Amino acid sequence: MEEAVRKMRIKAGRRTDIRRAREEAILAAAEKVFAEAGFGGATMQLIADMAGMPKANLHYYFATKEDLYRRVVENIFTIWLKAADCFDNAADAAAGIGGYIEAKMEISRRHPFGSKVWASEVMHGAPVIQDYLETALRGWTEGRMRAIQRWIDEGQIAAVDPRHLLYMIWATTQHYADFGHQIETLNAGKPLTDRQWRAAIDSVREIILRGIGALPPAPGKP
Amino acid sequence: MEEAVRKMRIKAGRRTDIRRAREEAILAAAEKVFAEAGFGGATMQLIADMAGMPKANLHYYFATKEDLYRRVVENIFTIWLKAADCFDNAADAAAGIGGYIEAKMEISRRHPFGSKVWASEVMHGAPVIQDYLETALRGWTEGRMRAIQRWIDEGQIAAVDPRHLLYMIWATTQHYADFGHQIETLNAGKPLTDRQWRAAIDSVREIILRGIGALPPAPGKP
DNA sequence: GTAGGTCTTGACCATACGGTCAGGAAAAGA
DNA sequence: TCTTTTCCTGACCGTATGGTCAAGACCTAC
Numbered sequence: 400m401e402e403a404v405r406k407m408r409i410k411a412g413r414r415t416d417i418r419r420a421r422e423e424a425i426l427a428a429a430e431k432v433f434a435e436a437g438f439g440g441a442t443m444q445l446i447a448d449m450a451g452m453p454k455a456n457l458h459y460y461f462a463t464k465e466d467l468y469r470r471v472v473e474n475i476f477t478i479w480l481k482a483a484d485c486f487d488n489a490a491d492a493a494a495g496i497g498g499y500i501e502a503k504m505e506i507s508r509r510h511p512f513g514s515k516v517w518a519s520e521v522m523h524g525a526p527v528i529q530d531y532l533e534t535a536l537r538g539w540t541e542g543r544m545r546a547i548q549r550w551i552d553e554g555q556i557a558a559v560d561p562r563h564l565l566y567m568i569w570a571t572t573q574h575y576a577d578f579g580h581q582i583e584t585l586n587a588g589k590p591l592t593d594r595q596w597r598a599a600i601d602s603v604r605e606i607i608l609r610g611i612g613a614l615p616p617a618p619g620k621p
Numbered sequence: 622m623e624e625a626v627r628k629m630r631i632k633a634g635r636r637t638d639i640r641r642a643r644e645e646a647i648l649a650a651a652e653k654v655f656a657e658a659g660f661g662g663a664t665m666q667l668i669a670d671m672a673g674m675p676k677a678n679l680h681y682y683f684a685t686k687e688d689l690y691r692r693v694v695e696n697i698f699t700i701w702l703k704a705a706d707c708f709d710n711a712a713d714a715a716a717g718i719g720g721y722i723e724a725k726m727e728i729s730r731r732h733p734f735g736s737k738v739w740a741s742e743v744m745h746g747a748p749v750i751q752d753y754l755e756t757a758l759r760g761w762t763e764g765r766m767r768a769i770q771r772w773i774d775e776g777q778i779a780a781v782d783p784r785h786l787l788y789m790i791w792a793t794t795q796h797y798a799d800f801g802h803q804i805e806t807l808n809a810g811k812p813l814t815d816r817q818w819r820a821a822i823d824s825v826r827e828i829i830l831r832g833i834g835a836l837p838p839a840p841g842k843p
Numbered sequence: 844g845t846a847g848g849t850c851t852t853g854a855c856c857a858t859a860c861g862g863t864c865a866g867g868a869a870a871a872g873a
Numbered sequence: 874t875c876t877t878t879t880c881c882t883g884a885c886c887g888t889a890t891g892g893t894c895a896a897g898a899c900c901t902a903c
Contacts, residue, residue: 415870415880417879434744435745436745437659437661437662437741437745438662439659439660439661440659440661440662440745442860443862444859444861454862455863455881455884458861459881460880462862463861464860518744518799518800519659519741521800521803522656522737522741522802523657523658524657525803532806533806537806537807563821563825564824564828566793566797567793567825567828570792573792574789574792577740578740578788578791581743581747581758584747584759585754585784598785602781602785602789605781606832607832609779609832610828610830610831611832616834637850637900639849639850674851674852675852676852676892677852677853677854677893678852680892684892
């Protein structure tokens with residue numbers, strides 16, 4: 400193949416099937432290992448074993464451990480931001496915020512490893528994605544805060560601080576992934592069942608929505 | 622000094638002043654380094670530098686890195702559990718839960734490093750404090766859940782799931798420590814002021830208390 | 844003062860880790 | 874089939890790390 404053609408291919412983002420499959424396998428293994436051991440505790444050998452290939456092959460696809468880690472974190476961030484869709488296309492405050500809570504709980508359930516990697520990255524001062532925090536995340540946050548403020552102005556919800564409402568949603572939903580081990584231990588050592596997940600989602604949504612006055616007060620109270 | 626006297630001294634917990642001071646200095650440095658770099662990323666050299674002593678001296682007081690780490694985690698856990706006092710000596714549900722939220726927010730503010738170490742430990746599967754989770758934490762949790770259930774039965778708060786209420790409190794309050802860097806970034810890169818901390822605490826307490834029906838619905842709403 | 848303990852520390856060691864590389868296998872064009 | 878490119882991998886390397894140790898400094902009780 401001519402050099403020019405190869406470059407065009409890469410530029411067009413059309414890599415070999417092999418390359419795509421291998422990169423995905425490595426990224427999946429890396430996500431798990433980084434989540435379970437942290438960046439410092441993770442080793443290329445562990446990731447290679449989990450991906451079922453020799454260590455040298457990892458360095459063929461990803462130059463350094465940092466590169467691999469960065470790709471993992473970027474993937475998570477993308478998923479994280481995408482959950483915002485439920486926020487925007489909502490009819491009212493209860494649907495918007497409730498849908499967002501549900502979406503984030505679903506992420507915690509489906510991508511526990513990714514959530515942990517993200518948490519770890521932020522906890523350690525966001526050494527590799529500080530720029531994302533300052534641009535994408537800041538912009539996203541300001542947009543949602545405006546949306547919440549609009550709902551407040553319209554009288555749909557109580558006059559809470561939109562910022563702290565967002566933090567509470569993030570914290571609570573991600574807790575079910577990041578502290579999943581603790582939750583499991585407190586659940587007789589067993590992972591949450593479908594029914595228990597449903598109960599968790601409903602509890603979280605109910606308390607928060609009622610907390611911001613988007614639901615009528617609980618019945619059966621004096 | 623005779624061997625017997627020395628042993629009595631140690632048994633009585635009365636070590637040398639020097640020993641106590643050094644151990645404290647090392648523990649403080651270790652807490653910070655473990656929080657910022659994770660267990661795997663932390664090095665004994667870094668901790669030694671931060672504590673202002675040569676690395677070999679660390680190993681004189683703490684046999685291994687694991688020992689040192691375990692001591693740090695145990696210290697945190699103690700603080701963590703002690704916050705429960707506000708829970709027990711409360712006149713009613715609003716005071717009990719509100720006080721607990723306030724206490725946990727204060728911990729997040731005063732011990733951000735410890736909170737991060739704890740979060741990191743649990744996120745990675747609690748390799749060194751699994752026994753604590755299964756004994757002390759489980760017992761503590763069950764006790765508080767009973768207290769909450771009693772408040773529900775007495776009609777003081779709505780019929781929420783006590784377990785998920787506790788998780789929400791833990792998640793939200795610890796978020797201000799564990800994700801402090803993200804919060805700071807979203808606060809124009811500046812740490813929260815006293816006033817902002819006050820607003821955060823009030824927001825959290827208000828939303829949660831109203832969410833469980835321990836506060837009257839927000840005023841000024843249709 | 845001095846004996847017997849505690850504390851300090853530079854030098855050292857074995858290991859494990861991230862990363863490299865050369866050379867071969869496999870696939871993709873021509 | 875022959876050539877070119879991509880993919881694979883065992884062996885290897887320099888370095889950083891956790892941990893050791895022996896020798897000395899420093900206290901403290903008598």
